[in-house]
Amino acid sequence: MSKFDKRIYGEKMKRTSLILIQLLICSLLLGTLAFAHGGMEHILGTVTAITDHSLSVKTREGATKTVEFDGETKFLKGDAAATVKDVQVGNRVVIHAHNRDRSLHAAEVRIGTDAAPGQH
Numbered sequence: 253m254s255k256f257d258k259r260i261y262g263e264k265m266k267r268t269s270l271i272l273i274q275l276l277i278c279s280l281l282l283g284t285l286a287f288a289h290g291g292m293e294h295i296l297g298t299v300t301a302i303t304d305h306s307l308s309v310k311t312r313e314g315a316t317k318t319v320e321f322d323g324e325t326k327f328l329k330g331d332a333a334a335t336v337k338d339v340q341v342g343n344r345v346v347i348h349a350h351n352r353d354r355s356l357h358a359a360e361v362r363i364g365t366d367a368a369p370g371q372h
Contacts, residue, residue: 293356295319295347302339307361309345319349321358329363339363 253261295317301308308318327334339345344364349356 319356326360
């Protein structure tokens with residue numbers, strides 16, 4: 253193998269190594285993000301209805317999703333603890349929910365601190 257061939261081979265190996273390292277880093281980051289979400293579905297939108305055990309939310313995409321809650325569901329408004337009584341129709345919410353028996357069950361409901369547009 254000539255010096256030229258060795259140099260070209262060495263450069264190709266360096267590039268290949270860099271690409272593999274970048275792919276490894278990306279896969280680790282994506283794995284961490286997936287783990288952080290804990291397999292939960294995230295529902296972002298505006299509350300359209302409230303019952304004693306569920307919230308209906310119109311998502312940004314226009315779909316309406318109903319999410320059940322119970323005594324273990326954590327409610328937050330800003331950084332402060334809240335209850336379901338703090339949720340009102342028109343509030344923006346972010347809900348972290350598990351799929352349980354073909355329905356969504358809220359682990360956490362974050363209530364927005366401002367009203368949705370047109371809901372003042």
